[in-house]
Amino acid sequence: MKASGLKRRVLLQGGSVALMLGVHQIARGATILAVRVWPAADYTRVTIESDARLHSQQLVVGSPPRLAVDIEGIDLNPELRELVGKIKPGDPYINGLRVGQNAPKVVRIVFDLKQAVVPQVFSLAPIAAYRHRLVLDLYPEKAIDPMEALITERLREAPRSSSGSSGNDSAVASAPSVPPPAAPSLAPAPDGGPPILVRPSPNVPAPRPLPGSTALPPARPPAGAPMPVPVPAPDPLGELMTQQSTRPGPVAPPPPMAPITPAAPVAPAAPLAPARGNATASRTDRIIIVALDPGHGGEDPGAIGPNGTREKDIVLQIAHRLRDRINASSVNGNPMRAFLTRDADFFVPLGVRVQKARRVQADLFVSIHADAFTTPAARGASVFALSQSGASSSAARWLANKENDADKVGGVNVGNHEAQVQRALLDMSTTAQINDSLKLGGAMLGEIRGIGARLHKPQVEQAGFAVLKAPDIPSVLVETAFISNPEEEANLRSVSYQESLADALMRGIQRYFAQNPPLARSRQL
Missing domain, CATH: 2.60.40.3500 (Immunoglobulin-like)
Known part of the structure; x- marks a missing residue:
């Protein structure tokens, strides 16, 4: 009995000590x-x-x-x-x-x-x-509109681009030297909506005739016809903003001007400029927008190489190089424009990446990554498209699951209603989108092979990547290399390799459009 009582006291004392430690921890x-x-x-x-x-x-x-x-x-x-x-x-x-x-x-x-x-x-x-x-x-209280951001960026560059030919479009000759027009500006809308494009009245002297050509006399409109309105410098995104400013609803009153009768033709028999002007005018009808999606960012570093190279940094550098090439190019006389889902080191949820691309009504979506595997022996570039019927390989399924976990690492407010809306968006896909994505992926894969890079798989693979589920945009995910492979990690850190890779991706985009010309479309703001 005495031994039993001693044992009971020891247990009680031990419990008190444990309770005191628990209170201390709390x-x-x-x-x-x-x-x-x-x-x-x-x-x-x-x-x-x-x-x-x-x-x-x-x-x-x-x-x-x-x-x-x-x-x-x-x-x-x-x-x-x-x-x-x-x-x-x-x-x-x-x-x-x-x-x-x-x-x-x-x-x-x-x-x-x-x-x-x-x-x-x-x-x-x-x-x-x-x-x-x-x-x-x-x-911000007023969410940033990706389309407005793209338009603002385009307007900032308009004075520079209007002084000469645009990009790689050799079919358009350089314009004669004239005093630069006053830059357009953005005025706030009275209803708190997106800003309105305000173009100052141009006051530019007539251009000098080109060497070896005969100057045409100024065209005179028929008696009683309204005077033609001067045509501003080509600015496709600016035109979109102008369309926005004419939507129904309260807008800033325009400056007083002479009334214009819409039905009256503007001297079709006597053009104001040579045929080259018609080609220039057509450039305002269409702009090709390519959404570039550098993976990961911010809290989510992505894969990390054996020497500490972070995927999020490498893919952003490659995206910037590809952006420069896209912005300097055109398709059939229509200027190209790159839009980045992130242009700095911050996290963008997968659904928001898709939402941004759809908001700017992108013609293509290219997500850029650098793969990693459990063994450093894995190597080679890959291109993926969406699959509705399961992954094309176990490796593709593993990679898709890993990339789809980015929201968990980067951090998404799952209680936010907008996040739920985006999850519903990710459930949509179309067979036509997948077919076009496979064509784009094949063109890119061929060009990557052309720079001597090793391919992990010789064909475009498919899996359920959440970021590729825009139902109306051909979308591919490019794994540029295995950052977990020491040799390929060194390549990814090399400026020359990044340049070669950006060149290959650009050629792949151009090759796709050569075989699949972009359809005419009217973008809505």
Whole structure:
């Protein structure tokens, strides 16, 4: 009996010690392990990583705009203090921040904002190399429209491109030297909608005749006919913005001008310019948009090579090189334009990548990646298209599953309604889109082989890649090489190899359009 009582006391004492340790652990709370900031034009992300799940409350304050976030159950530590120095001057949304111990076990972070934001605050469970993460995404009140961003970029370059021939289109001669017209500008719409393109009235002298040609006298319209309106420099995206400004609804009143009768022809028998002008005018009828999708980004580094090369950095560099080639090219006299789903180091969810490409009504979608495998022996480039009936190989299925997990690593607010809408979008696909994607992939694969690169598979493979499920855009995913292979990792880091690869992809795009001319289309804004 005495031994039994002693044993009972030992057990009770041990339980008390365990209970005290448990209370101590609860009182200690979570520990902050790291903080990261990912500024971008689309949104700025702030990530706070900890060894346990964090709970927070936030409050948006205006005049001046601020965001206060209280994180419960933690003490201020050096990692949190580092957050102050991680804010960059070029951040579009955060001007600065303050962090301090607001109350016992409550740390307050106050963000001084450059503009009003719509914050999304959510938690992510541990995955890959990350522990628990508290994510603060700061979005602008008015979401950035990819089409407007593309138009604005085009308008900035219009004064440069209008002074000579565009890209590789040798069929269009250089225009004669004339004083540059005043640059168009974007005026805010009164209804808060997208900006309206405002073109100043041109006042440009008549061009000098080309050497060896005979100058035609100025064409005179028939008596009573309205004076013709001067034609501005070719600007396909500018024309789209002009169309937008004429949609029904309140718009900025145009400057007073002489009335124009739409039905009256403008002197068809006496053209104002030689035939070359007709070719130039046709350039405004169509613009070929290629959506480039550098994989991963931000919190998601993608695959990492044996020497530490990150996939997200390499594919962004290749995308920039390919963008330059696309922007300098044309198809049958129609200028080409590249649109990047991300142009910096930030994360874009898979569904948003598809949404962006569809918003700009892209003609093609090219997702760029660098593969990795469990063994460094794997090597070679691959091109993939979507499959509705299962993967073409076990390797293709494995890779698709890995790439489709990008949202888990990069971090998506699954409670957001927009994310659910995008998931529904990803369920759509068409047989015609897949057939066109296979043609595009075959053209690219042949050109990659042409630069001497090794191919992992000699044909286009298929699998259920979420990022390829735009139902109306031919879409391919290019695995440029195995970054897990030391030799191919070195190639991917080489500028000359990146240039050769961008050349091959460009030739593949041109070859596809040579065999499958782009159809006429009228883009809607």
